[in-house]
Amino acid sequence: MKSVIPSLLACSIFFAACKKEKTEPIFNDKNLAPLSVEFDNIVGGTNLYLNNTTYTNASGEDYTISLVQYYVSNFRVYKADGTSYTIPQNDSYFLVKESDPDTRFARLKVPEGDYTRLVFILGVDSLRSTLDVDQRTGVLDPSGGMDDGMYWGWNSGYIFFKFEGMSDVAPADGSGQHKFRYHIGGFGGYNAPTINNIREISIDLTAAGEAKVRKDRSSNIHLMVDIGKVLSGQNTISIATHPSVMFSDFSVHIADNLAGMFTHDHTEN
């Protein structure tokens, strides 16, 4: 008897804890808790390494990667019942840089709850792209240089996705390097319609793990971002044929590939 009471107690505590785990808090958009989204850049089945690893695209061209940078923004999460929460605009812009591992997390605050879907855009929405320069702070500050900058001065707008590297099949540029450059942007035009390379990404979290967001822990949605898809996605892009793609009609083919880079690997709750 003496020994039964503690074990019963332990058991009930255990059940209580389990029960707490399973009960989803009531949705309250004032009751915010941390949720991070991790953008883990890979190429095919391997990690992405800058400069010293050779990859091969669907056209059979070998290449190395020197730079990968992209904007992710306008995050929204959905619960199974359809309830959604949109991260406030001012906290919703992130620039992921492969060269800086700290930037791979988009750190959000969302109401406590269990989320089954994550939606965001690859790029910067047209509204923010045309807002007063006062509102272009942080990662949206157009002050970056030509090398790692993500802003087009001559055609006001952000470069959503910047991808550069070397390939023998790329023609030698002025400096003698066989470099390829893909700078993908275009929010649809300010006063004359033009290409829109903003892509909305919608990720179903049910298969690989819902995000159970609570105040006392930090839920992390771990996404794999297959940079190999830039050249080898729904469209096959040849570096030899298109060594440099910037603001042009062709860039739409690459933007369509970008939308297919993201897969949900798992969620750390």
Add this chain to the structure above:
Amino acid sequence: MKKRTNALLLILSFIILMVSCKKDIRGLEEDLRKFLGFEKPVHFPEPAYHFDTNPVTEAGFKLGRKLFYEPRLSRNNTVSCGSCHIQSSGFTHHGHDVSHGIDDRLGRRNAPPIMNLAWHGTFNLDGGVFDLDLQPVVPITTFEEMDETLDNVLEKLRAHPEYPSMFREAFGSPEITTATLLKALSQFMVMCISSNSRYDSVMRNEAVFTATEQAGYTIFQRKCASCHKEPLFTDISYRNNGIGIGFNGDPGRYGVTLDESDRYKFKVPSLRNLKYTAPYMHDGRFYTLDAVLDKYAGGMTYVQNIDPLLDKGNGQYGIELSAEERVQLKAFLNTLNDEHFVRNKLLAE
């Protein structure tokens, strides 16, 4: 009795004159002391610039002016905005078809004037920039112009003995940011207003055209005004004026919209201050006004997207202009030169 009345009137008018003179002088002194900020000329339309998010203040304007003439905006501190936008040349690069920037690198277009930009909603010859605040990013970062980064400019200004206090005076904080740098430059640029030409005096009923000028005005209204709309003398649209594709094949507005119907279109330039702003056209290919008029009057051929207004309907393109009409038109165009603008000390370095 009559004599006395006359004397009284004389004395009275003298007093009135004295009083009004005094008032005039006092008013003038006040004008010199007091910075008036942005004032819309009475015969101009409402400006396009967003003054609500960047009102012009004296401190902001003076800071913007200093920045406009600041060579630190360029990579090796040699080129300022004022290098290619010279006030005495109507804020253009007089005598240069295309401008030379840093290290004497040549650009591909003729430097447009910093003039009446508060009324423009798009900028550059292709309209790629849609906010005046964002415009300086282009010359600062362009390889052939200043070849610098905004980050470096901000660092140089932060380390400068005068700028932090000037930014504090203008924007309330000594912190120098991309936004405050660009807004200060806008405050200077919107103040570059040309509205004091002889034409403007006539419009304000302060002067009258000569018979030749008036005849030229009539020709202008009939043959030029649909694109060169008064009082800015541009409708701020993008058109192909039929001069033919330039040597560098510059596609103009197409580069911004990727719309085939915009290929070879450029912003309609203002006709103000032509006396100071040669050469003409987006690539500066015409050195004289007569060369421009020759092209319109005789030498025009079809080119993709040529403006329909230039279609004479008989397979020919251009604008009919007799020798007499040309003299009259040039007399009118001459009334658009604004000497006050090119000499205004407020806008000088």
